[in-house]
Amino acid sequence: MNAPMEQRIATDLEERALNGAYVYLAAWLIIGGGAGYHLQQPTIFWSLSFALLLLGILRLLAYYSSDTLRRRSKTMWRGLLYFNALIPTLILSSMFAVSMVLPAHQSIYLFLMMANFAFVSGGTVSFSPNRTLSLAYLFCTVAPPFIASVFFATENRVLGMLMALYAIFMSIQVTRLNREYAQLIEQQQKLKALSNKDALTGIGNRRFFDNALSLGWNTHIRTQANLSLLIIDIDHFKRVNDTFGHATGDKVIVKVAETIQRVCQRKSDTVARIGGEEFAVLIAVAHVEDVSRLAERIRDKVSKTFIRHDGEPLSVTVSVGGCVCEPDAAKDQNRMFERADQALYQAKNEGRNRVVILRY
Numbered sequence: 001m002n003a004p005m006e007q008r009i010a011t012d013l014e015e016r017a018l019n020g021a022y023v024y025l026a027a028w029l030i031i032g033g034g035a036g037y038h039l040q041q042p043t044i045f046w047s048l049s050f051a052l053l054l055l056g057i058l059r060l061l062a063y064y065s066s067d068t069l070r071r072r073s074k075t076m077w078r079g080l081l082y083f084n085a086l087i088p089t090l091i092l093s094s095m096f097a098v099s100m101v102l103p104a105h106q107s108i109y110l111f112l113m114m115a116n117f118a119f120v121s122g123g124t125v126s127f128s129p130n131r132t133l134s135l136a137y138l139f140c141t142v143a144p145p146f147i148a149s150v151f152f153a154t155e156n157r158v159l160g161m162l163m164a165l166y167a168i169f170m171s172i173q174v175t176r177l178n179r180e181y182a183q184l185i186e187q188q189q190k191l192k193a194l195s196n197k198d199a200l201t202g203i204g205n206r207r208f209f210d211n212a213l214s215l216g217w218n219t220h221i222r223t224q225a226n227l228s229l230l231i232i233d234i235d236h237f238k239r240v241n242d243t244f245g246h247a248t249g250d251k252v253i254v255k256v257a258e259t260i261q262r263v264c265q266r267k268s269d270t271v272a273r274i275g276g277e278e279f280a281v282l283i284a285v286a287h288v289e290d291v292s293r294l295a296e297r298i299r300d301k302v303s304k305t306f307i308r309h310d311g312e313p314l315s316v317t318v319s320v321g322g323c324v325c326e327p328d329a330a331k332d333q334n335r336m337f338e339r340a341d342q343a344l345y346q347a348k349n350e351g352r353n354r355v356v357i358l359r360y
């Protein structure tokens with residue numbers, strides 16, 4: 001399982017578990033209060049109410065500090081998630097078992113039976129993104145009343161058998177729901193990746209670049225991280241299309257994209273096609289000399305790269321405009337882009353096949 005998928009499942013589970021912060025307590029108060037159990041067994045009633053209240057608060061705390069918790073220790077985070085998900089249902093299903101076996105607690109029997117069936121459905125479906133958690137929930141909800149009905153209150157055996165049958169049915173449903181959930185998330189991830197990809201070259205598209213620029217810009221301002229931008233435009237590309245045809249033009253675009261990618265191989269480099277024959281590169285470099293050197297390498301490599309047209313070699317050149325940015329909260333990312341565009345314009349005006357870098 002990849003990291004974004006793991007993160008997505010974790011967030012989903014926490015959100016689905018959030019209702020439990022009040023549902024168990026509310027159900028217990030309604031059942032106990034409605035059946036007069038709070039008068040018959042006040043110590044048990046109020047102790048369990050207090051315990052469910054504390055568990056609800058713990059669940060809320062776990063939800064609101066989940067990011068920190070996950071960052072510190074995934075094992076602790078998972079342990080707390082399981083604890084919060086399983087203990088409240090275990091308490092109520094155990095009370096259901098008790099009410100089945102001991103006549104003194106019979107007043108809550110029927111209501112707890114209804115609540116228990118509801119929890120079996122709701123809880124197992126809610127936790128289905130994590131099959132283990134969902135099956136553990138099913139077990140905690142069904143096992144106590146099942147054991148009680150089969151071994152201690154045998155007049156309830158039919159109910160026990162029904163619960164077992166329902167548990168088997170739900171466990172099959174969980175497997176199916178879990179598979180469908182995983183497929184859905186996978187498809188969403190694929191769609192997201194596709195929507196960020198340029199169909200012709202396979203590199204990032206304009207949307208991908210805009211997101212990367214915003215993200216890079218915010219980090220640049222917040223952490224004073226280095227950030228520079230290059231805009232690369234193929235020279236006289238209209239002529240390529242007009243002379244050799246659109247299909248060859250496409251091949252040229254693909255080749256230029258590959259060449260830029262080969263030069264910009266650092267993990268921190270972001271390469272995208274932002275227009276027809278226009279590319280952008282975001283780099284974590286702060287010195288004009290370093291940015292110039294990289295831009296020159298791109299320019300040089302493109303000019304030495306050939307594609308074949310009717311067996312004949314064909315090459316193109318590119319002009320590169322760059323902007324090297326000093327971090328300053330008063331500046332803005334659009335101005336940075338405009339500055340790089342201005343540098344590109346200058347490179348074109350000065351004769352093309354050249355690099356111009358400006359500061360911002």
Ligand SMILES: Nc1nc2c(ncn2[C@@H]2O[C@H](COP(=O)(O)OP(=O)(O)OP(=O)(O)O)[C@@H](O)[C@H]2O)c(=O)[nH]1
Pocket residue numbers: 200233234235236237238239241245246247248249250253275276277348352
């Ligand atoms: N083959 C192909 N051509 C494209 C694509 N996108 C844009 N173009 C063409 O790229 C050409 C860009 O031309 P111009 O903007 O005039 O620029 P240029 O000819 O490169 O001239 P300079 O940029 O000034 O050097 C146009 O003819 C567009 O039709 C594409 O995806 N494939």
